[in-house]
Amino acid sequence: MPITVNDLSYQYTDAAHSTTALSHVTFTIEEGSFFAIAGHTGSGKTTLVQHLNGLIPCTEGTITVDGHSLADKKERSIARALVGMVFQYPEYQLFAETVFDDIAFGPKNLKLPENDVKERVLKSMELVGLDPEQFREKSPFELSGGEKRRAALAGVLAMQPKYLVLDEPMAGLDPIGRQSILALLERLRSEFGTTIIMISHSMEDIARHATMLLVLDHGQIAYLDRPEIVFEHAEELFRLGLSVPQATYLGMLLKQKGFDVPKSANNAEALARWLKEKIDHA
Amino acid sequence: MRDITLGQFIAGNSILHHCDPRTKIVIMIVYVAMIFLIKSIPVFLLPLAFLILSLLLSHIPVSYILRSLKPIRLLLIFMFVLNLFFTRGEKIIFDLGFWSLTWEAVMQSVFITIRIVLLVTGASMLTLTTSPIALTDGIERLLSPLKVFRFPSHELAMMMTIALRFIPTLIEESDKIMKAQMSRGADFESGNLLVRVKSMVPVLVPLFVSSFRKADELATAMESRCYHGGEGRTRLHSLQFTRLDLFAALLTAGFFAATLILYIVL
Ligand SMILES: Nc1ncnc2c1ncn2[C@@H]1O[C@H](COP(=O)(O)OP(=O)(O)OP(=O)(O)O)[C@@H](O)[C@H]1O
Ligand SMILES: [Mg+2]
Numbered sequence: 001m002p003i004t005v006n007d008l009s010y011q012y013t014d015a016a017h018s019t020t021a022l023s024h025v026t027f028t029i030e031e032g033s034f035f036a037i038a039g040h041t042g043s044g045k046t047t048l049v050q051h052l053n054g055l056i057p058c059t060e061g062t063i064t065v066d067g068h069s070l071a072d073k074k075e076r077s078i079a080r081a082l083v084g085m086v087f088q089y090p091e092y093q094l095f096a097e098t099v100f101d102d103i104a105f106g107p108k109n110l111k112l113p114e115n116d117v118k119e120r121v122l123k124s125m126e127l128v129g130l131d132p133e134q135f136r137e138k139s140p141f142e143l144s145g146g147e148k149r150r151a152a153l154a155g156v157l158a159m160q161p162k163y164l165v166l167d168e169p170m171a172g173l174d175p176i177g178r179q180s181i182l183a184l185l186e187r188l189r190s191e192f193g194t195t196i197i198m199i200s201h202s203m204e205d206i207a208r209h210a211t212m213l214l215v216l217d218h219g220q221i222a223y224l225d226r227p228e229i230v231f232e233h234a235e236e237l238f239r240l241g242l243s244v245p246q247a248t249y250l251g252m253l254l255k256q257k258g259f260d261v262p263k264s265a266n267n268a269e270a271l272a273r274w275l276k277e278k279i280d281h282a
Numbered sequence: 283m284r285d286i287t288l289g290q291f292i293a294g295n296s297i298l299h300h301c302d303p304r305t306k307i308v309i310m311i312v313y314v315a316m317i318f319l320i321k322s323i324p325v326f327l328l329p330l331a332f333l334i335l336s337l338l339l340s341h342i343p344v345s346y347i348l349r350s351l352k353p354i355r356l357l358l359i360f361m362f363v364l365n366l367f368f369t370r371g372e373k374i375i376f377d378l379g380f381w382s383l384t385w386e387a388v389m390q391s392v393f394i395t396i397r398i399v400l401l402v403t404g405a406s407m408l409t410l411t412t413s414p415i416a417l418t419d420g421i422e423r424l425l426s427p428l429k430v431f432r433f434p435s436h437e438l439a440m441m442m443t444i445a446l447r448f449i450p451t452l453i454e455e456s457d458k459i460m461k462a463q464m465s466r467g468a469d470f471e472s473g474n475l476l477v478r479v480k481s482m483v484p485v486l487v488p489l490f491v492s493s494f495r496k497a498d499e500l501a502t503a504m505e506s507r508c509y510h511g512g513e514g515r516t517r518l519h520s521l522q523f524t525r526l527d528l529f530a531a532l533l534t535a536g537f538f539a540a541t542l543i544l545y546i547v548l
Contacts (some may be wrong), residue, residue: 017337055461085465093462095487105484109467141491 001066001084001161003029003052003195008061010047010219021047022219023037025061029163029212034189035197036206036227039216040241045199046088048216049165052197053083065163081110084161088168091148094140098152099130102140106159124154128184146177153181157188164188165197170205178202182209207245207267215240228266247271291413297299297526298340298411303420305527310408310535316541317400323389325544326396332537333404340411350406358395365391414446423521437513444500452493459488 005250010022021044031036037045050056051063054076063070065079087093096102100121107117125132128150135143141149156164164185170178182205188194200206204215206227213230215223217240223230231237231248238244244252247268251261265274293299298306316329337347351358371386409417422439429435460470463484470481 053465055464061359080465081467085462087458087462087465090462092492093459093484095484105468106466109469137429159466222487 002031003066004062004064005029005048005051006062007142008051008058009050010044010051010056010059012047018237020219022051024180025216025221027214027221027224029195029197032189032193033195033196033211034185034209035195036210036213037197037199037216038201038203038206038213038242039222043216044219045216046167047219049085049167049197049199052163052165053080053085055085074282081159082161083163084156084159086153086156086164086166086169088171090156090169091145092151093151094148097139098137099125099140099143100132100136101152103155103158107153110159120158120160121154124157126159127187128154129180130154146173149173149177149181153184159199160192161194163195163197167199168175168201169198170200176204185209203231203243203245207248215242231266283324290409292342292346292410293413294341296339296341296411298407300524300526301411301530302521302523302527303412303416304424304521305523305530306412307417307420307424309530310404311467311532312538313404314401315398316538317404319541319545320397321545322548323393323396325541325548326400328537328541328544329400329404330336333400333407335533338408340407342407342410346404346410347406350402354398354402361394361398362391365394414443418443418446419517419521434512436515440512448493448496451496452489455492456485456489459485465473540541 005025008022008025009020011018011020017131025048037048039045047056051058051070052065054070058070061124065082065241068079068082070076070077070079096105102116103121103124107120112120121136122132125135130147135147135151140148143151153169166185167227169181173181185196189196198210210227213223213225213227214221215230215237222236223233231244234244234248234252235258235261243249245268248266251265251271256262259278261271262274265271313329313332316332317326320326320329337344366383366387367381369384369387369390371384373385375383375385375388377383412420418439421442424434425433425435425438460468464470468481469482470478470485473481
């Protein structure tokens with residue numbers, strides 16, 4: 001069963017004024033998909049994903065997770081267990097004395113028996129690539145930035161969420177760190193059927209991994225489609241302060257120069273193949 | 283947590299916003315003195331009139347001022363009840379044997395309540411119309427004569443500015459960390475007091491860690507921009523008294539004189 005968001009609107013009201021962060025957002029996240037969310041800064045991405053596990057209560061509109069409505073308090077706690085949330089810079093929420101205890105925080109809150117907790121912690125450490133022998137007794141504060149990020153990620157994975165939401169999980173990581181996180185997400189998807197919902201500014205990553213792309217603009221949905229179809233609207237995306245993958249951009253430039261680039265050449269490999277053919281022919 | 287109005291500032295363009303912070307701080311001190319001089323309830327009309335006048339001049343919505351009382355409502359009720367019970371008096375309204383409600387106790391309770399309300403609303407008027415920077419600037423300048431006695435007035439003011447500046451950041455940060463731990467099943471709302479206090483550990487530890495990190499970063503950033511304390515520092519916006527300040531001072535002096543006269547006469 002999917003996550004459905006129906007006519008969701010949200011305003012932040014503080015002392016002096018109110019900001020509209022989301023207005024009339026409706027979409028569905030299919031089970032097993034890799035759902036990417038993009039948009040200029042302040043477009044409401046974080047606000048949107050924090051609604052998905054009820055951290056921000058729905059004020060207008062409805063959300064259901066596997067049929068559980070987030071409006072109901074009891075249902076919400078079921079939904080919250082289904083949706084894992086990895087915040088931007090998750091390493092800043094580490095708190096326990098050892099990495100093991102920190103990762104065990106979630107499963108312990110689920111009131112699982114000791115053995116299951118241990119099993120889950122070790123499993124998640126293995127998933128994120130932290131060697132349990134080496135790291136389990138270390139303090140989370142003496143890890144490197146990348147290791148902290150992975151420990152925090154493991155803390156969420158240990159909840160074994162069916163839906164995993166990540167708010168810019170790769171921000172501030174080096175290329176290898178980024179690749180290993182993306183590889184982890186793909187592995188979760190294929191091995192456990194986890195649905196991935198990821199906010200990202202990297203159109204390259206989105207083009208390579210996402211099955212659906214939602215583009216937000218000032219709290220409204222600008223595009224909701226398969227990434228390669230969204231990227232056909234390059235001009236509008238530029239106007240919204242976003243970019244397109246380099247291959248798409250190259251294809252666009254070639255088209256402008258009068259080359260007859262086929263629609264199927266919409267990713268790096270296909271475009272390269274088409275270019276090679278062209279060059280071989282010439 | 284987001285309705286903490288103390289120390290909150292609303293940018294504006296009113297006469298009160300344009301007053302020199304030093305004037306406003308001194309007026310605040312006089313206002314407090316005025317309230318403590320008063321011995322009978324009707325005289326409170328004077329500071330009340332003063333407060334309403336400044337409220338009108340500041341263009342700040344009344345709801346804001348009232349909101350500043352929200353966090354202290356428990357204190358108000360507590361003080362009221364306490365005074366009702368423990369003030370001795372003659373004029374008995376009714377008697378329960380072990381305890382009797384007296385007319386004096388009622389008056390005393392009302393008196394204390396009015397006093398606290400006037401003090402708190404007055405203080406919020408000051409912070410609502412004065413930006414934290416201006417406020418600390420004013421304090422620094424007012425304390426600067428003490429420099430002769432090696433009193434670190436600049437450092438004190440700088441520390442206050444930074445502390446005030448970081449309140450919203452800390453609130454935001456704790457909000458974020460709480461959300462993150464809630465996503466991992468943390469529950470901050472149920473259980474007895476001990477359980478609840480314990481449940482705050484996963485929030486407080488990261489909060490402290492990030493505060494220390496921020497303090498460290500800020501210190502480095504300030505040093506790398508050659509900050510070295512108050513000596514020889516000049517200002518971009520130096521404070522200047524205007525006619526407005528003179529007018530405000532005269533008005534306050536008038537109110538204070540009236541209170542003083544009533545204090546002596548009554
Ligand atoms: N706690 C808050 N209080 C008031 N306004 C807020 C708050 N959080 C966000 N906003 C406002 O809501 C809007 C959407 O913010 P949001 O954080 O969802 O954007 P975002 O798309 O995640 O941006 P970014 O890419 O910079 O993370 C912005 O205009 C922001 O200023
Ligand atoms: Mg965000």
